[in-house]
Amino acid sequence: MTLKERDKKHLWHPLTQHKTHPETIAIVKAKGCVLTDEDGNEYIDAIASWYTCMYGHCNDDITSRVYEQMQQLDQVVFSGFTHEPAVKLSEAIIEILPKNQNKIFFSDNGSTSVEIGIKMALQYHFNKGDKRNTLIAFEDGFHGDTFGAMSVSGLSVYNGPFEDFFMDVKRIPTPNGKNNDAILNQLKDIVSQDKVAGFVYEPLVQGAAAMKMHTAEGLDMILKFCKANNIITVADEVMTGFGKTGHYFASDYVDTKPDIMCLSKALTAGLLPMAITSCSQDVYDAFYSDEMSKGLFHGHTYSGNPLACTAALAGIELLKSEEIQSNIKRIINSHQKFGARIKTHPKVLSIRQTGIIFALDLNIEMERYGNLRDKLFHFFMKNGVCLRPLGNTVYILAPYVITDTQLQKVYQVIEDALEIV
Structure with a gap:
């Protein structure tokens, strides 16, 4: 019996309606940018397995470091204890985060990192005797599947x-360069009627909204307004973080830095689950008290896991390397050339790019999870490229180690797909 057949007996997959989509693809091996299924078929992973494996699958530099750590310390409770991988990671990540970030809090995934950011924002005001219950967020945002994040x-x-x-x-709405005044007026109306605790946002790129992009200038205007009104700003960089926008973080493009940042996905290079919620000293100080009840009472069993911390530390070292930074520039330039070539195609409605994130909208109406979307997905896979269209949007977010030859194949398969739409 194949893996695909055994899978159907017990497994329930995410984002799946199993009655209409009963089939899965069984992957048995991954290396670099290539996934291999149980039938020996190979696929270029052009979305880095949901934006996680940015340094390639089974990266030897990372796996060897984690293997060494396994022999020394695998897990210890992080409440009341600490260890070297966590301390070293805190030092390394603070060095690349925006300069106002000073404390980091561990959890398990992107949703929980946002959940913690929301709790920090709400309790920040509560601890100061100023209870606020309202949050502001962008339209079409996506921050995770736990209740606060939802x-x-x-x-x-x-x-x-x-x-x-x-x-x-x-x-x-997200700022597009034309609606700044309208957004500012809306914000003024909101704060005149509600006690606003925080603003939660994806900076520059809204991933699940089909890579919808907005301006740094407009975002900065919103953040300045929030600062002026003592609204805690929470940047969800779960998708955008660790080099994908061309800088280490999307927040690096914006003059006004967030009070809190949410990080996961590429944090551990796709090897192990972990998340970080970082914050400024000012946010942390609101919880620093002789009163026990003013502490942040949130914890995860695997918070600060030594193996995940080791993977993250190895990933940050790779991110800062000349090789990876050069690769990021190469991919950005390659996308720009592809965009210039494809944007006039009659089947292409529009294109957009931020860093290595490239997206094109097809000039056709499509359901987010409809039959035509599925047809496109299967066409890509049949031709050896893993891409997951979001409705009529096809996007590329490949590992930094993708070769020029692999990139050209991704582009060619997209162009071929335009002929079947």
Whole structure:
């Protein structure tokens, strides 16, 4: 019996309606940018397995470091204990984060990193005797699948059954260079009517919203308004972090830095689950008290896991290396050339790019999880490229180690797919 057949007996996959999509692809091996299935077929992983394996699958530099750590210390509770991988990681990540970030809090995944960011924002005001219950978030945002993260998300395709249980969230449009005044007026209306604790946002690129992009200037305007009104700003860089936008973080493009940052996915190079919620000294100080109740009472069993910390530390060292930084520039330039070539195609409605993130919208109406989208996905896989269209949007977010030859194959398969749309 094949893996695919055995899978159907017990497994329930994410983002899947199993009645209409009963089939899976069984991957048995991954190396660099290539996935291999149980039938020996190979696929270029052009989305870095949901933006995680940015230095390539089974990267020897990372796996060897984690193997060494396994022989020394695998796991210890992080409440009341510490260890060298966590301390070294804190030192390394603070060095590349925006300069106002000074403390890091560990959890397990992107959703929980946002959940903690929301709790920090709410409790920050509560601890100061200024209880605030409202949050602001962008329209069409996506921040995860736990309840706080769902509350600030705007994609009802995921959240519809749970909306009656959400927190009080006011949504604003993303800035496009033309609507700044309207957004500012909306913000003024919100703060005149509600006690706003925090603003949760994806900086520059909204991943699940089909790589929808907005301007750094407009975002900076919003962040300045929040600062002026003592609204805690929470940057969800789970997708954008660690070099994908061309800088270490999307927040590096914006003059006004967030009070809190949420990090996961590429944090551990796709090897192990872990997340970090970082914050400024000012946020941390609101919890620093003789009163036990003012502490942040949130914890995960595997918080600060030594193996995950080791993977993250190795990943940061690779990110800072001349080789990876050169590769990022190479991919950006390659995308720009591809974009210039493809943007006039009659089947292409628009293109956009931030760093190594490239997206094109097809000039056709498509459901997010409809038959035509599925047809495109299977066409890509049949031709040896793993791409997951978001409705009529096809995007590329490949590992930094992808070769020029592999990139050209990704581009060619996309162009070939335009002929079947």
